[in-house]
Amino acid sequence: MSNDIKNGADNAPASNFLRSIIEEDLATGKYAKRTDPNGHLLPQVITRFPPEPNGYLHIGHAKSICLNFGLAREYNGRCTMRFDDTNPTKEEQEYVDAIIDAVEWLGFDWKDEGGDHLYFASDYFDQMYMMAEYLISAGHAYVDSQSAEDMAKNRGNFSEPGKNSPFRDRPAAESLDLFRRMRLGEFKDGEHILRAKIDMASPNMNMRDPAIYRIRHAHHHRTGDKWCVYPMYDYAHPIEDAIEYVTHSFCTLEFQDHRPLYDWLLERLAEGGFFKHPLPKQTEFARLNLTYAITSKRKLLQLVEEKIVDGWDDPRMPTIVGIRRRGYTPESIQLFCDRVGVAKADSWIDMSTLEGALRDDLDAKAPRAVAVLRPLKLIIDNFPENLVDECTAPVHPHHPERGHRTFPITKELWIEEEDFMETPTKGYFRLFPGNKVRLRYGYVVECTGCDKDANGKVIAVRCNYFADSKSGTEGSNNYKVKGNIHWVSATHALEAEVRLYDRLFTDPTPDAGGKDFKTALNPNSKEIITAYLEHGMKAALPDDKFQFERHGYFVADRVDSKPGKPVFNRVTTLKDSWTK
Structure with a gap:
């Protein structure tokens, strides 16, 4: 195992530089005395958790949840719960419900004296469209009619600047007319696209006239068929933050190169009178990379569709529904997130850190x-x-x-x-x-x-x-x-099905460097046995957790347990069996 894989049990928690940013803003009063349209004083710290409802949340999202909701709670602020539902072809109500359930299970909510702060990007589609029309009229956006292939070719690369679209200097009135006709459904998908007019020679590829609206004739899970043009994430995200009065927009490191676009867009819209200073500030932190796990939604979906696992809530999955069914507690997840801390650079956190937090939480709680x-x-x-x-x-x-x-x-x-x-x-x-x-x-x-x-x-x-x-x-x-x-x-024991779960992969970094993660699958990650338990275990209810003396921590399965006939999952062993 490489030296950059950290065992949080042996390392001091990483310093939280995000707290320092918040405390400096509080000291200077940067976001003080702001009010909402009703004249109510806004908190000086407003964060947000903005998942796209296109899949189930995983342990990496748990870090973001604990961070954003936790910091808001710590500084008497607010964390809004927002669904970035701007891509209708991949989003479903099933995922919305699962995400809400996961956040609530982890111990957080989005209600305060100011109301219920559950939002959807689709709530703002009318405002976003109006702002796009303003950007066109102000000369900051244009409708491009190039093919996708030509757009990609003219975008350039990291060593060559891009080339201006032949439609870049299209008159604002013409772009505005085309954009309105795009909304009316007169064009096919991909026939036109709305782009911000920034700088095709920028060394930051995200600033080379990025697409901000595309045509997509698709049914939306909330707005139905009202729209056939949808905002791109990089356009919607800063607008949503500003509408919700977010002060501190904390993103993972892959969005660092997107920050200039975030700032550019909000400044242009502030010039148009849509938003007031101070504007939201985006800051990036390292995402959670956990050994012996994968967190790619595409690869997790592959595990489910190919029936390598028994669904999204398979106890071997790193999804929140999976680790919940495995027997993890909200407190153990929060303890884990506290221990790994917040860093500015990516690193690997060893699975034993997560399991150690679970043992430390269950040891004091679980009956024997x-x-x-x-x-x-x-x-x-x-x-x-x-x-x-x-x-x-x-x-x-x-x-x-x-x-x-x-x-x-x-x-x-x-x-x-x-x-x-x-x-x-x-x-x-x-x-x-x-x-x-x-x-x-x-x-x-x-x-x-x-x-x-x-x-x-x-x-x-x-x-x-x-x-x-x-x-x-x-x-x-x-x-x-x-x-x-x-x-x-032998005559009084409860005969019960017990599922002995272990790590899903034998390689600590199963998909790093382009590796085929399926070659690292652990053939012994699940074993079903018939065990005999002391007779009192017959009364165990779904989600009840125990320490089976000598063997480890177990939970009555929340799906398959029946009254008087519990099924048990092994949550974790008493000690780390993977230590080399």
């Missing part, structure tokens, strides 16, 4: 339970045939106020296969013929042998118990043993 994942029968030969004896264990070892749980011990038990070895290796202290161990929370037993099938496979282990050795009684102090093993009653 006993589970046998790889069952082997243990028969206590001298245990009375019909005796059902109750054993007691704490609900949580560090929180005695949470009480105790009880479960029965009987003549036949289930233990883990690895807890018996007919011929023990050096240092093995669990069950083998002649050795004594303690059944955790129960009695000391001595192994007497085992039963095998016709193929020589061990099918049952036999032992005798010491009736005066029960945990919690005075007699237990008379027995000193090195081994302590888990068990459940």
Whole structure:
């Protein structure tokens, strides 16, 4: 693993330079005394979270959510929730609903004393269109009638300046007429396009007369067929920020080269009287690159469509619906985002940092339970045939106020296969013929042998118990043993489906450098087993989380669990099993 992959558990959190920007603006009163059209005083810090509703959010979006909503909360500000729905061919209401659910699950909302700040770019289509007409009239935009191929050819490259379109000096009145006819649906997709008139020789490719409106005859999930011209993202984004009185527009680094266009557009519209100074300020930060995961929407969609995973909410997916179903908590995600901090340069964050935040959150919360994942029968030969004896264990070892749980011990038990070895290796202290161990929370037993099938496979282990050795009684102090093993009653245990999930990829950077990420798929990322759990687990409800002692953290699946018949997902192991 390369040295630029950081393990956040071993590194101090990155300094948050965005806080410094906000605090400087507060100190100078840059955004003080602004009011909305109703005369209400606006917060001095207004951020926004602006996803496009064209897919499910992933862990990278979680960082942006926690950052924007978190900073607004920290500085008594506001974070607006805005859907950038300017591309009707890729956007659906399903994604809108899923995104809203994800943000709310993470613990944030967009309501304050000023109202409900849930917005859509499509709310502003009329205003955006009017502003585009102004830009044309003011000589800042023109309708270009070149083919897409000619536009691309004349745009130039990083070493050669672009060439002016033959339509660049088209009279404003002619461009305005064409633009209005574009809106009326008189032209086909791609026949004309509206471009900002900036500088075709600019070293920044984004400033070479960028497209700001295109024709697209497509049904929109909110506006229906009202429009057949739609604004480009680079045009819509700054306008949306300004309309919503955003002060600090925090974007990931790929938008850094777009900032000059952001500023240029708002300045031109301010000149036209649409907006007042101070205008929103865009600042970029490093996106989240997490090892052993991919966050490309296209590649995540490929995993779903090719049925490599079981849908967007597959617990191995880095989508928020996936990690939620896996058993992650909102608090663990927020803790993770706090630990990785905010940086100005891209780097890799190790998956163990995310898993560590989860363990730290669940350790104090999750009640304990006993589970046998790889069952082997243990028969206590001298245990009375019909005796059902109750054993007691704490609900949580560090929180005695949470009480105790009880479960029965009987003549036949289930233990883990690895807890018996007919011929023990050096240092093995669990069950083998002649050795004594303690059944955790129960009695000391001595192994007497085992039963095998016709193929020589061990099918049952036999032992005798010491009736005066029960945990919690005075007699237990008379027995000193090195081994302590888990068990459940064979006649009382809950038989349950348990899904052992692991990382989806074996390569820490599965799609870096153009690699085919499918070659790095982990064949052992999902294993379904039948396990036996202490009988009280029958009452587990969907999303209930537990620490299965010795094995890790598990959650009752929120989709497939039924009353009295929970299905469990392994959230994470007790320790990082991927440490080299």
